[in-house]
Amino acid sequence: MTITVRLNHELRTFNTDAQETLLHLIREKARLTGTKCGCDLGECGACTVILDGRAVNSCCVLAEQVNGREVETIEGIGTLEHPHPLQQAFMDAGAIQCGFCTPGMILSAKALLDHTPHPSRADIQKAMSGNLCRCTGYTKIIEAVELAAERMEKERG
Ligand code: FES
Ligand code: FES
Known part of the structure; x- marks a missing residue:
């Protein structure tokens, strides 16, 4: 079947079949390789994208389910020259x-x-609970989200 998706704010059309996952479509057809495949089983969160405003594991969503919907990947939220405040905060x-x-x-x-522009630490822990990291431990990740929230608040004035 043919599907049309608003992918990173741009309307895109793809051919897909009943078995293809959104993760496969994003990486292999749209060639957006910032979305990672860690487990392909819904357990690690490396494949997370935003579908109609909600974070989802793209390995657990069929491509045909996103027909007519909006998908955001890491490539859609910032660039090297203009990183999203979250990207900058993760680095900092x-x-x-x-x-x-x-x-x-x-x-x-x-x-x-x-x-939730002013999340509590518990809100952040809950939102990130499906994303596994084997490198940093989670304290710095949670601090990065808090830092980004503070900076975004200042930007909004
Ligand atoms: S690749 Fe691990 S949850 Fe999708
Ligand atoms: S797995 Fe998270 S930084 Fe390596």
């Missing part, structure tokens, strides 16, 4: 080592901050 707080988990972490955090 030392929340990145290998970086494999980082795109998914940042998208889970963005979905949280889009709906």
